[in-house]
Structure formats: C-alpha cells, structure tokens
Amino acid sequence: MKSKTWLTTASILSISLVGGVATIITGILPQMEQEFASVSTTMVEWLVTAANISALVTLLLNPLLTKRFGIKKVVVVGLWVAALTGAMPAFTHSYGLVLGSRLFLGLGLGLFSPHAIGLIAHTYHGELRARLLGYQTGLGALGIAIFLALAGLVVTVNWRGVFLLYLLLGAVAVLAARALPEPATIQYTDKEELHKLPFSRWLLVGLAFVTYLLIWGVQLKLPRLFIEHAFGNAELANWTLSAMNMGGLIAGLTFGRVHQHLHQYTLTIGYAGAALSVVALLTTKNPAVAVAAAVFFNFIYSYTGPYLVYRSQLDLPTGQIDAMSSWLTMATIISAFFAPPVWNLLGLIGPGAVTDNVLLWIAGVLGLIAITVTVVFRRQARPILETTMQDNRKRSHP
Numbered sequence: 206m207k208s209k210t211w212l213t214t215a216s217i218l219s220i221s222l223v224g225g226v227a228t229i230i231t232g233i234l235p236q237m238e239q240e241f242a243s244v245s246t247t248m249v250e251w252l253v254t255a256a257n258i259s260a261l262v263t264l265l266l267n268p269l270l271t272k273r274f275g276i277k278k279v280v281v282v283g284l285w286v287a288a289l290t291g292a293m294p295a296f297t298h299s300y301g302l303v304l305g306s307r308l309f310l311g312l313g314l315g316l317f318s319p320h321a322i323g324l325i326a327h328t329y330h331g332e333l334r335a336r337l338l339g340y341q342t343g344l345g346a347l348g349i350a351i352f353l354a355l356a357g358l359v360v361t362v363n364w365r366g367v368f369l370l371y372l373l374l375g376a377v378a379v380l381a382a383r384a385l386p387e388p389a390t391i392q393y394t395d396k397e398e399l400h401k402l403p404f405s406r407w408l409l410v411g412l413a414f415v416t417y418l419l420i421w422g423v424q425l426k427l428p429r430l431f432i433e434h435a436f437g438n439a440e441l442a443n444w445t446l447s448a449m450n451m452g453g454l455i456a457g458l459t460f461g462r463v464h465q466h467l468h469q470y471t472l473t474i475g476y477a478g479a480a481l482s483v484v485a486l487l488t489t490k491n492p493a494v495a496v497a498a499a500v501f502f503n504f505i506y507s508y509t510g511p512y513l514v515y516r517s518q519l520d521l522p523t524g525q526i527d528a529m530s531s532w533l534t535m536a537t538i539i540s541a542f543f544a545p546p547v548w549n550l551l552g553l554i555g556p557g558a559v560t561d562n563v564l565l566w567i568a569g570v571l572g573l574i575a576i577t578v579t580v581v582f583r584r585q586a587r588p589i590l591e592t593t594m595q596d597n598r599k600r601s602h603p
Contacts, residue, residue, distance in 0.1 A: 216384040217328065218337070219377045220280065221321040222348035226291070227256035227307075227314060229352040229370060232443035234428045236364040241300045246559075250425050250545035252303060256311035257541035263315030264534070276320055277387045283316025284378035291371025310371070321345075327388035346454035346507075350447045357443030364439065402525055402532070409517040410529075414536040415574070416509055421544035422567050423483065424449075427499060429560045436492040445496050452504030460511045469582045472512045473575055478505030480571035487564050 230237075231253055238249050263270075263283070270279050290309035297303060325337045352370060359366040428442040437445075464471045482502035489495050517529050548563045555562030 210384070212380075212384040213328070213386055214337070216377075216380045217321075217324045217386075218344055219380055220317055220324070221344040222351075223284075223287075223374055223377055224314070224318045224321055224345050225349040226287070226352055226371065226374065227260075227310065228253060228349060228424070229356050230367055231424055232353065232356055232428050232439055232446055233360060233364045233367050234425065235432055236360075236439060240298070244300050245549075247545040247549045248300070248304075250549070251542075252307055253425065254421065254541035254544055255304060255307045256314060257538045259308040259311030260315035260318070261311075261535065261538050263312050264319055264538070267315065267319050270316070271320075275387050276324065277381070277385045280317040280320055280385060281378050281382045283313045283318075284374050284381060285313070286310075286316065287313030288371055288374035288378060291374065292369050295365045295368040324386070324388065328386050343454050343457055346450045346457060350450035350454065353443050353447035353450065357440050357447060360439045360443060402529060406517055406521075406525075406529060409513055410532045410536050412574075413510075413513050413517075413533050414540050415570070416513065417537045417540040418544055418547065419479075419567050419570060420503075420506060421541055422548045422563055423486075423499075423502060425544060425548065426560045426563050430486065430564070431495070433558065433560055434490070434495070436495045441492070441496070445499050448496070448500045449503035452500045453507040456504050456507035457511065460508060463508060464512065464515070469512075469516075470579070471508050472516075473579045473582070475506055475509035475512070476571050476575035476578065478502075479509075480568050480575060482506075483564050483568040483571065487561060487568065 234250065234253065237252060238246060241249055267279070287310050290306045290313065293306040294303040297306075329337055352373075355370055356367045359370065424446065427446065428439065431437050431442045431445070460471075463474075467474060479502050482498045482505065485498035486495055486502070489498065514533060517533060521529060548566075549559065551566045552559035552563040555565055557565070
C-alpha cells in the first residue's frame with residue numbers, strides 16, 4: 206500500500222482531538238446558572254450533557270448515512286454542524302435556543318466521532334496502525350485538556366466566549382475535506398451477525414453506566430464546589446478540569462503496565478483511590494489540595510474504564526465484541542443524560558448543601574463498589590487457587 210501523507214494522518218488524528226468537545230462548557234456552569242436563574246439546576250446542567258444524548262441518534266444512524274454518502278462527507282458535515290451550532294449560544298440569552306443548539310451539537314458529534322478509530326483501522330496496517338491507535342486514545346484526553354485550558358483563558362474576558370471555541374472545529378472540517386481518505390465500503394457476512402451477550406457481560410455494561418454516572422457527578426459539581434468552598438473562580442475550575450484530563454491521559458498510557466502487575470485488582474485500586482480523592486475534596490480547606498485531589502481523582506479513576514472495556518470483550522467472538530462495544534458506548538452516553546437529575550435529587554438528601562451531599566454520595570458509592578468487586582474477585586480466584594494447589598500435590602506425590 207502506498208504510504209499515507211502526513212496531512213492524511215493529521216486529518217484522521219484530529220477527529221480524536223475534538224471528539225470530547227461537548228464538555229468544554231463544564232467550567233462555566235455557575236455563570237450559566239446565574240444567566241438562567243429561573244431554570245432549575247438540573248436543566249442548566251443538561252446544557253452540558255444534552256449533546257451526549259442527542260449524539261446517540263446519529264450514532265445509531267451512522268451506518269446507514271456512511272453507506273449512502275460515504276464516511277468522508279459524513280465526517281465533514283458533522284464537524285461543520287458541531288462548529289456552527291456549538292458557537293450559537295454565544296449570541297443568545299434564551300435558554301431554549303441554547304438547549305436546542307446543544308442538541309444539534311450532539312447530532313454533529315455523533316456523525317464524526319465514531320470514525321476516529323475506524324479510519325485508522327481502514328487506512329493503516331501493521332505496527333503503524335497499532336501505534337496510531339495508541340495515539341488516538343491519548344489524543345481524546347489531550348484534546349479535552351487543551352480546550353478546557355483555552356476556556357480558562359477565555360472566561361477571564363467573557364464567559365460567553367467559551368462557546369466560540371467550537372468554531373475551531375471548522376478548521377478540522379477544512380482539513381478533513383482536503384485530506385481525509387474515503388475507505389472502501391465494508392461488506393459483512395452472515396457469520397458476523399450479532400450474538401446474544403452472556404449475562405456476566407450485561408453486569409459489566411451496568412457497572413460502566415454507574416462508573417460514568419459517578420464521574421459526571423464530580424465534573425458537574427466541581428465548579429460549584431470551588432465557589433462554595435472558596436477554592437477559586439471559574440478560571441481555576443477550568444484549569445483544574447483541564448489538568449484532570451491530563452491525569453486521565455497519563456492513566457491511559459500506563460494502564461497496560463499497571464494491569465500487568467495488578468490484574469483484576471486494577472479495578473479495585475481505581476474505585477478505592479477515587480473514593481479517597483472525593484473525601485479529600487470534601488474535607489480540605491486548602492485550594493492546592495483540592496486541585497491535587499481533583500486531578501488524582503481523574504487519574505486513578507481512569508484505570509476503571511480501560512479495564513471494563515478489556516474485561517467485557519475478553520474471550521468473546523467477533524460478533525459479540527462489536528455488540529459489546531456498542532452497548533458500552535450507549536451506556537456511557539446515556540449516563541450523561543441521567544447524571545443531572547440523579548445527582549441533584551440525591552443532593553437533597555444529606556447533612557450539608559447539595560454539592561457537598563452529592564460528593565458524599567459519590568464517595569460512598571465508590572467505596573461500596575471497591576469493596577464489592579474485591580469480594581467478587583476473591584471468590585473467583587479461590588477455585589483457581591484450590592485447583593492449582595491440588596495439581597501441585599499430585600506432582601509432588603505421583
């Protein structure tokens with residue numbers, strides 16, 4: 206195969222860089238709550254997560270659209286839709302128009318984001334493909350970190366200017382229109398039809414839903430926590446969210462080595478470490494400690510996602526791997542929709558303010574999950590250990 210130009214590679218990897226842009230307005234939630242004072246907190250927080258649920262629509266329609274129009278056209282159109290509708294809230298004071306624009310932003314995201322991995326797999330082969338897939342994982346976290354850092358700069362001038370950052374997707378659209386390849390249409394055989402997933406894998410889908418519901422709770426409440434506990438303003442909140450994603454990037458790059466040593470207990474460490482960091486966020490009065498705890502939360506918690514993906518697809522046939530990937534994606538997307546009402550409802554139950562109560566609930570659930578998965582792993586390991594000991598006795602006493 207003829208080698209691909211650097212421009213082609215850049216156009217493909219740039220899709221991963223902007224795949225998580227829906228969350229870049231998280232740091233300005235307090236400002237939006239003041240702007241839309243007559244709207245409930247849940248409805249304001251939905252402005253962040255609404256794009257995720259509408260993305261589900263075009264994610265489901267993507268196979269039909271790419272078959273009809275081709276991947277390149279779908280990606281370019283999706284990028285332009287996201288760029289233009291994402292920037293619209295900068296020019297309106299209407300909650301309805303802002304919510305509508307966020308829903309259209311999600312439709313755009315659902316058009317281009319699924320192809321971040323597929324275009325690499327279709328375009329490259331061998332070691333280069335493996336290397337680029339590794340870059341793709343890191344670029345997602347890096348892209349969010351860059352956008353949040355830019356938001357931290359823009360918010361000091363005008364918080365509405367954060368929405369204008371979505372116009373940067375237009376540059377990615379121009380690059381994609383110029384250099385993105387058009388892979389051949391993939392034909393599937395009857396042998397590749399989806400199979401029914403084992404019950405144990407459905408439990409992992411449920412755990413993935415809860416896992417992302419918890420991280421959404423922390424991210425949505427972090428800006429408000431910084432204000433209520435006098436840790437800092439919106440600028441510091443944005444920079445902290447950016448640093449949190451860099452922590453997630455480091456965890457993604459080191460997951461393989463950590464899992465090699467800890468195996469299934471990687472999951473326990475992820476949940477237990479996250480619980481302790483949330484407790485630190487709740488109890489500290491030092492801004493530096495709060496920032497460090499938030500970054501550590503995202504770092505240690507980011508070991509859970511890769512493990513759930515790895516474990517859920519282990520020893521599955523090809524058809525079930527594809528089905529599992531789809532269900533995991535939908536679980537993470539739907540969790541974004543339920544996060545605002547779930548956490549604001551639970552925030553009413555507890556000894557403190559809503560934000561503190563939410564973090565208290567999150568710390569408790571994380572601790573409970575850490576204990577549960579540890580008990581389950583020990584029960585699963587016991588029969589294996591007993592079998593190994595019996596085999597050793599037989600070898601010692603033939």
